[in-house]
Amino acid sequence: MRRCPGKNRILRAIWIWVVVVGCAGATVPAFATGGYDLLQKRLSASGRSSEAVRTLFSGTEPPRLKNVALYMRIRESKLNYHRFLEPDYLAMARRFLETHAEALHRAREVHQVDPTVVVAILLVETRLGTNTGSHPVVPSLAAFALMEQKTYRDRVWRMLSAKDRKRWGRKRFDDKLTARARWALQELDALARLAERGQKVSGLQGSFMGAVGWAQFMPTSMLRYGADGNGDGVVDLFAPEDAFMSIANYLRSHGWKDSAPLPHREKVLLRYNNSSPYARTVLEIARRLNRNP
Known part of the structure; x- marks a missing residue:
C-alpha cells in the first residue's frame, strides 16, 4: 500500500492540477464567438436537419478537451475489474436480480438472454444504474470530433504528462485521435438523428466518452439497439426496464446465445466493450450469480 502524503502536499498537488488543466483545457478563441460552427456544418452536410443540429448544440x-486527455492517459491493464467479484458487489447484484425479476424475465422472453448476464453488465458499467456519469455528452463528443484539427490535438498533447507523451509518441497520438474524431462525428450524427425522432438530447449526461444511461450506450447504439421495455412508447436508458431490454437486444443482435461456447460469448461481449478483462469479468459474475450464494 502506498503511503499518503501530508495534507499540505495533497492540497498543493490539487491546486497545481486545477491550474494546469484549467489553462490547458481553456477553449480556443473560436469558441468565444460562436464555436461549434464547423461541426454543425459537417452534420448538416450529412443530411441532418438544421433544427436537429441547432437543438443538439443549444x-x-x-468542448471538454480534458476528457480527451483522460482517454489518452487511461491504460486498460490498470483498470480493476476484479473488485466486482467481491462478495458485497455480488450480494448487491443478487438483490437487484430479485427486485427486477419480472422486467428481466420479459427481456429474456423477447431476446433469449440470461438475466444474470444483463445484470453483470449493469454491475460493471454503472454499478446497477447508480453511477451513470455526470459529463455533458455533447461537449464530450464534440471534443473528440475536433481532434481532426491539429490545433486541438496540440492542446491535448500539452495536457499529457511527459510519461504519457513518451508512451504514445506524437505520430501514434495523432493517428489515434484522428481516428477518434471520425468516430465522434458519427456519434454526434446519431444524436442528431435521435433529436429528429423527437428524443431529448440536449443536456444529456454520461461518461467522459459520451456513453449514456444504465446501459452506457453510445448514441449509435441508442439509435440501433435502444428498446422500449416498459411499453410507454419512449426509449429511456435511465429507466431500468428499457435498459434491460436494450442490453438484451444488443447482445442478441450480435449473436449472443446462452448455450454458446465460452469463447463465442466472450466475443459478443467484446462488441459491447472491447476489453478482454471486462468480458471475462462479466461472464464470471454471471456464472457466480447462477449458482447458489
Whole structure:
C-alpha cells in the first residue's frame, strides 16, 4: 500500500492540477464567438436537419478537451475489474436480480438472454444504474470530433504528462485521435438523428466518452439497439426496464446465445466493450450469480 502524503502536499498537488488543466483545457478563441460552427456544418452536410443540429448544440458549453486527455492517459491493464467479484458487489447484484425479476424475465422472453448476464453488465458499467456519469455528452463528443484539427490535438498533447507523451509518441497520438474524431462525428450524427425522432438530447449526461444511461450506450447504439421495455412508447436508458431490454437486444443482435461456447460469448461481449478483462469479468459474475450464494 502506498503511503499518503501530508495534507499540505495533497492540497498543493490539487491546486497545481486545477491550474494546469484549467489553462490547458481553456477553449480556443473560436469558441468565444460562436464555436461549434464547423461541426454543425459537417452534420448538416450529412443530411441532418438544421433544427436537429441547432437543438443538439443549444446551450452547449465549450468542448471538454480534458476528457480527451483522460482517454489518452487511461491504460486498460490498470483498470480493476476484479473488485466486482467481491462478495458485497455480488450480494448487491443478487438483490437487484430479485427486485427486477419480472422486467428481466420479459427481456429474456423477447431476446433469449440470461438475466444474470444483463445484470453483470449493469454491475460493471454503472454499478446497477447508480453511477451513470455526470459529463455533458455533447461537449464530450464534440471534443473528440475536433481532434481532426491539429490545433486541438496540440492542446491535448500539452495536457499529457511527459510519461504519457513518451508512451504514445506524437505520430501514434495523432493517428489515434484522428481516428477518434471520425468516430465522434458519427456519434454526434446519431444524436442528431435521435433529436429528429423527437428524443431529448440536449443536456444529456454520461461518461467522459459520451456513453449514456444504465446501459452506457453510445448514441449509435441508442439509435440501433435502444428498446422500449416498459411499453410507454419512449426509449429511456435511465429507466431500468428499457435498459434491460436494450442490453438484451444488443447482445442478441450480435449473436449472443446462452448455450454458446465460452469463447463465442466472450466475443459478443467484446462488441459491447472491447476489453478482454471486462468480458471475462462479466461472464464470471454471471456464472457466480447462477449458482447458489
